[in-house]
Amino acid sequence: MSDKNPSSPAAGDRPVSRRTLAKGIGTTLGLGAFAAAVSPLMRRTSEVSAAEFMQQHYKDLSEDERAEVIRRLEAEALEQSGREVTIRDQAPIPGTKFGYAINLSLCNGNGKCVEACHRENNHDRDTNQSYIRVLEMQRGSMDMEKGNTTYDHTVPAEDKFYLPVQCQQCDNPPCVDVCPVEATWKEQDGIVVVDYNWCIGCRYCEAACPYHARRFNWKAPNVPAEEINPDQGYLSNRVRPQGVMEKCHFCLHRTREGKLPACLEACPTGARIFGNLLDPDSDIRWVLANKQVLVLKEELGTVPSFFYFFD
Amino acid sequence: MTEASPPAPLPDDRPSSHFVTYPRFLLRLVRLATDGSPAYYVWMTVLTAISLVGANAWATQVADGMILTSMTDHVSWGLYIANFTFIVGLAAGGVMMVIPAYLYRNRAMHDVVILGELLAIAAIVMCLLFVTVDLGRPDRFWHMMPGLGRFNWPISMLTWDVIVLNGYLLINLHICGYLLYTRFLGRKPELRFYRPIVFLSVFWAVSIHTVTAFLYSGLGGRPLWNSALLAPRFLASAFVAGPAFIIVTMYVLRRLTDVRIDIKAVNTLVQIVRVTILINLLMVVSELFTEFYAGGSHISSARYLFFGLHGHDGLVPWIWTAIGLNVVAAVMFLHPRVMQHPGLVSAACVFAFVGVWIEKGMGLIVPGFIPSTLHEIVEYSPSLTEWKVTAGIWAFGLLIFTAMIQAAVPILRGQERAA
Secondary structure, three states, rough: OOOOOOOHHHHOOOOOOOOHHHHHHHHHHHHHHHHHHHHOOHHHHHOOHHHHHHHOHHHHHOOOHHHHHHHHHHHHHHHHHHOEEEEEOOOOOOOOOOOEEEEOOOOOOHHHHHHHHHOOOOOOOOOOOEEEEEEEEEOOHHHHHHHHOOOOOOOOOOOEEEEEEOOOOOOOOHHHOOOOOEEEEOOOOOEEEOOOOOOOOOOOHHHHHHOEEEEOOOOOOOHHHHHHOOOOOOOOOOOOOOOEEOOOOOOOHHHOOOOOOHHHHHOOOOOOEEEEEOOOOOHHHHHHHOOOOEOHHHHHOOOOOEEEEOO | OOOOOOOOOOEEEEEOOHHHHHHHHHHHHHHHHHHOHHOOOOOOOOHHHHHHHHHHHHHHHHHHHHOOOOOOOOOOOOOOHHHHHHHHHHHHHHHHHHHHHHHOHHHHHHHHHHHHEEEEHHHHHHHHHHHHHHHOOOHHHHHHHHOOOOOOOOOHHHHHHHHHHHHHHHHHEEEEEHHHHHHHOOOOOHHHHHHHHHHHHHHHHHHHHHHHHHHHOHHHHOOOOOOOHHHHHHHHHHHHHHHHHHHHHHHHHHHHHHOOOOOOHHHHHHHHHHHHHHOOOOOOHHHHHHHHHHHHHHHHHHHHHHHOOOOOOHHHHHHHHHHHHHHHHHHHOOOOOOHOOHHHHHHHHHHHHHHHHHHHHHHHOHHHOOOOOOOOOOOOOOHHHHHHHHHHHHHHHHHHHHHHHHHHHHHHHOOOOOO
């Protein structure tokens, strides 16, 4: 490989040697080939506006800047899908910390919560995405290894119980710790959110989450215009961009306005209880006070705000 | 790239300024790296072509989304991060040239130590590329830049990795650059300008692989990775793969060029690998004993990896290939007579290299995700896009490694001087 005949200074006597010319041609061809090879990037640059590229982190935006960003996102949504949407930026309610509980004696695995989440949160139709997975579990065991998420028979089945799992909104969330760019954080009311316009898509949070609560946009989500839920939140159910992470946000665009999460409203069994953990009169507090509740993977020290109990 | 104009003869009594000689030095490096035999041009053209195929596959992936990979929400890291992990080790392994050369003043190693440092540079560039191609939004890379974006340091281990990898790159660029530049000027390198940095590089090499191991071992939800043994294991296997790669490089240089490589340098590295490969195997065995003797659900990943789980066994052939290669290589390294044949030594090195590559990638990163945290089994096998991008980055890494050697060797041998 080494040059047996290193170019002596004499070789440089002529201003342009044949070799220099060949190198010049080679370099030009190489650069041209490189430009052609990476040309698919141009398709992407036409989709990402300069304003989106330059946008600062959610927490660094002033009120005006946030309003501006939201106007831009609404305009882009209209342009891309032809659907008029309203994106709001609901703030946490002071004195609120949300908690969720599921009565596993009532849940029968019908999967209505999964579907409701899918529609409410503008999930990709092609992959049938949802923030909730329901495990069909063996009675008498909490071992998930004996569970099954792909059951498709009439429910409830003999000797089974059903364990719906979504983001546990941990007080000690490993996903938040690992994010290299602070694109995900825990809000005042306990909800762990993602700034879809800041996430770089490294998926470290997805590796860190012990509950399989995070979802990545492997492609731009496909939601037909007529099926889009136009009532959207910046940190919640707006249609996500390609290549970023998302997760359950306790339907904060609803719950921060006094409504209940879509999965709870859809549940026909009444197994789901949602409320403010700081309000002593809330249903969730009644459950915590009167039922023997448990949390998933307690030994990991994640301190979930999501509880399960049997009647 | 243009050829440097012939340097004007300098008056002997007036040393020229670095502002003049340094650009001239850089130009000379470019010229040397682009000069070579026909075989050199063929080799570099092939590598360029493969790199371009990779660049094209990556650009398409950015445009159409990472749906073009085989990764899923269940197995969310695949071939890219597997290669990243392995190549961080390769970069750290380069330091196994530095320790004998500078700490033990091994003469033979002193002449070839630059190979280890150049390997480190090429490997770190490859690492940075592997992380970049794994990003869903590479256009947002500036969010990671301290000052411009929001850098979650010191909480996120990934930010530590960004710091130590870039630091290691700068350290090695400085050492190689300084030694070559002084040789170019025909001066003796001054110890105070590089020896402290060399010692720093030894600690830094350990840090890059430790931090990379901490990326995984710090995750409580992934039992296969959540082991204190991970960082030492990473280091041991790095000190197998790095020296193995350099041994083969030295044989290739000896065969194809007139660069004289002292056989003692090869022997020193063989002795190192002989020990590190056994330490690595010992740690793998300890890990497996702890897992399988205790049993329970937290060993599902290990069971899936080695024996298959509930009828899924996609990684079983991979891991047994890795174990086989590592054991055969270990036996070969232990056998003194085998080590007298360059062909057999090279074969042992290739076995060890491939064995460690599988063990750290398809044998560690991927099974960490199988079964998932909800114990679902979704298997993974890399897509064509992933193979193309991976081949492209390897080719690009070899390209810059070759070019750097091509430029460095004549300067080190004093054939290329300023003026």
